[in-house]
Amino acid sequence: MRGKACAQKLALALLAPLFMLALAEGTLRLSRQGLPVRFLQAFSIAGTPCWVNNPFYGYRFFSPELARSPPPLACARTKPRDVVRIVVLGESATMGDPLIEFGPPRMLEKMLNAAGGPPRFEVINAAMTAINSPVIADIARELRNLQPDVVLIYMGNNEAVGPFGPTSRGRSRLGTRLIPLRVVLTRLHLLQGLKLAMESIVSAGRDPRVFHMDTVGRLALRAEDPRLASMYDLYADRLARIIELAREAGAEVLLSTMAVNLSACPPLGSVNRTDWTDDECQRWADAWAAGIQAQAAGRTEEALAAYRTAAGLDAGHAELAYRLAQTLAAGGHQDEAAKWFVQARDADTRRYRADSRINQIIREQACRHAVRLVDAEADFRATGADAQLFLDHVHFTFEGTYRLAGLWFRELAQDHPGREMPDIEACRRRLFFTARGELRQAEAMAVRYRRDPFTNQLDNAWRQADLAATIQRCRQANAVANLDRLRLQYQEEAARDPADPFLPLQWGSTLLEARRLTEALPLLMNYMERLPRHFEARLMPAFILAKASQPDQAAELLLGAGPPYGWYLSEHALGLIESLLADGFRNEARAFGQAVLDRRTFFVGRRRLTAVVERL
Known part of the structure; x- marks a missing residue:
């Protein structure tokens, strides 16, 4: 009896806290307190029940200051009968970074x-930017809704540097097995609220951090x-789990290997062996210097x-492999050069690119699960035109996007x-890719190449000079662009595809840049x-209203996206103030x-916004 009583007390001691936690979690969910946690949210747009993306989804995996938003998404909850719906899963290269309106998903839709x-x-x-397979598998749980x-x-591309990469889980295989539970x-x-509270304490009194590649993947x-x-x-x-979830949602699966920049992307990190x-x-150092x-x-x-001598001592040094590949290519040994470019990618210690093993796994899973496979890696390697197809290590130029989407299309x-x-x-016209679009793309890349880890790349100085020349050329072309001709192009494409939300954005932002605010x-x-x-869709119209001395309407427009607001309200309000000041509208700011x-009266970052307003 005494043992039974002890067991009951122990059970009560364990179950009571769990019950209280479950009760608190249930109360928060029923009262809709806290930030939404699913990738999709139900929403009504013009009276139509729709699925939209949750802007706070990234808060689950990143600090709120660094969390990326999913791309804008809005689709009918009940799929129309005459529609073939394709859902594209992946990371930033898939999404279309740096400008999603010219990315592979939209290109594919225009082609089809x-x-x-x-x-x-x-x-x-x-x-979505900066995520990897554990997070994508979580998104795939909601495929049935779509x-x-x-x-x-x-x-x-992000398996090593994403939220559950080697940096976060250490060496333990047990830790790896627990990642789906994490x-x-x-x-x-409850855990989200605790995380946000801790972030608020840690971030108090300092300027918000800015997301860039070197904030992840430092290892x-x-x-x-x-x-x-x-x-x-x-x-x-x-990957196997995502395939399973896609099939449970009634979808056919199309896998694609990963195309990355091999010949026009020097490694981002190189380390010598230590066991010599x-x-x-x-001897290695002498051969390296001589080469x-x-x-x-x-x-x-x-x-x-010289490079062959050095490679005989340490072939795992990524920059050595890259320089050897360059030298082989210059000497006309293209086949051997291609192998060393692959070796340079696989040896790169800053693992922002899918490597040979990742692509091998994709092929194995396609075979094991009998799903269709597009071998983008093999296709891009066969072209030998990485400099024309990639903006950086994995993100595509317009030509690269066209090639990748074309493989999927076929x-x-x-x-x-x-x-x-x-x-x-034809795709340039359909996507409204003008000199302004190319300029914005080049400007975004120029900012990227001025930051780590790119500043340590072998060709960084040349890359920055090339981008500066591209920006100058695009600015000149944009300055003499014929607005009437662009208007006709917009009207033609909007009539062809009235459901495309990016067309009014692109033409509207072109008019805004031309200071035609009313239009x-x-x-x-x-x-x-x-x-x-x-x-982000609210920023430009709010900017126009604020510039037109309508601050109340501008504020209401910005506030209309929530609540909740997370960091977005203060971040975007400060961004609009900065833009107004840059244009000389201090009083309006x-x-x-x-x-x-x-x-x-309360939102994250209000204190910082108050300080900025008081200084104006």
């Missing part, structure tokens, strides 16, 4: 709908690092001999005979009304900031 007539293809961009016909998976726990409102990992083995196991497991003698180390000197002087054969078009792929110039405002409001939960403060 070029012929007109039924069926209509709807491509949903469910990719009623997809096809799920296209293009993922693998992802599930991030859905708890250097050589190819033989044992942590990579568990990473590959997790990737294979999560002092003599070997010195660099000979390569710079154009003495190809001499450089090649595979999908087999199920829809009679559809021909439009040429690249721009209704177009930008149109974009916002189509994507009401997308915070102060009035707008005060209007936001007057309407909300």
Whole structure:
């Protein structure tokens, strides 16, 4: 009896706290307190029940200051009968970074709908910056809601550097097995609230951090690092799970290998082996220095001999492999050069690119699960045109986007005979890719290349000079652009595809840049009304209203996306104030900031916004 009583007390001691936690979690959910945790949210747009993206989804996996938003998404909850719905899963390269309006999902949709007539293809961009397979598997749990016909998976660049990469889980294989559980726990409102409270305490009194690549993936990992083995196991497991979830949602699965920049992207990190003698180390250093000197002087054969000597001592040094590949290519040894470019990528200790093992896993999973495969890696390697196809290590130029989306198109078009792929110039028109679009793309990349880890790249100085020349050329072309001709192009494309929300955004922002505010405002409001939960959609119309001395209307517009607001309200209010000040509208900036403060007595970052307004 005594033992039974002790057991009951122990059970009560364990179950009572769990019951209280469950009660608190249930209360928070029923009262809708805290931030939403699912990728999709139900929302009504113009009376139509829709699914929209949750702007706070990234808060589950990142600090709120650094969390990325999913791309804007809005689709009918009940899929129309004449629509083929394709959901694209992946990371930033899949999403279309740096400008999603010119990314692979939108390009694919334009290609598939070029012929007109039924069926209509709807491509949903469910990719997201900085995530990896454990997070994408979590997104895939909601595929059933989207009623997809096809799920296209293009993922693998962020496995080492994403939220559950080797940096966060250490060397333990047990830790790897627990990652799916850790992802599930991030859905708890209690844990999310605790995390946000801790973040608020830690961030108090300092300026917000800014997201860039070097805020993730700082850990250097050589190819033989044992942590990579568990990473590959997790990737294979999560990819298999995503395929399973897609099939449970009634979709066909299309896998794609990962195309990355090999020949025009020097490694971002290189580390020598540590298990060598002092003599070997010195011999390697001498050969390395001799190779660099000979390569710079154009003495190809001499450089090649020196680099081969160094590679015999340490072939795992990524920059050595890259320089050897460059020298081989310069000497006409293209096949051998291609192998060393691959080696340079695989040896890169800053693992921002899918490597050979990731692509091998994709092929294995496609075979194991009998799903269709597009071998983008092999196709891009065969072109030998990385400099024309990539903006950086993995993100695509317009030409690269056209090539990747074209590979997907040709595979999908087999199920829809009679559809021909439009040429690249037709796609430029359909996506409204003008000199202004190319300029914005180049400006975004110029900022990126001025930050780590790119500043340490072998060709960084040349890259920055090349981008500066591109920016100058695009500015000149943009300055003489014929607005009447662009207006006709916009009207033609809007009539062809009235459901495309990016067209009014692009034409409206073009008019805004030309200071035609009255014409721009209704177009930008149109974009916002189509994507009401997308915070960024409110920025330009709010800017126009604030500039027109309508601070109250501008503040109401910005506030209309929530609550909740997270960091978005203060971040965007401060951004608008900065833009107004840059244009010389100091009084309007102060009035707008005060209007936001007057309407909300509490939000994250209010103290910082107050300080800025008081200084104006």
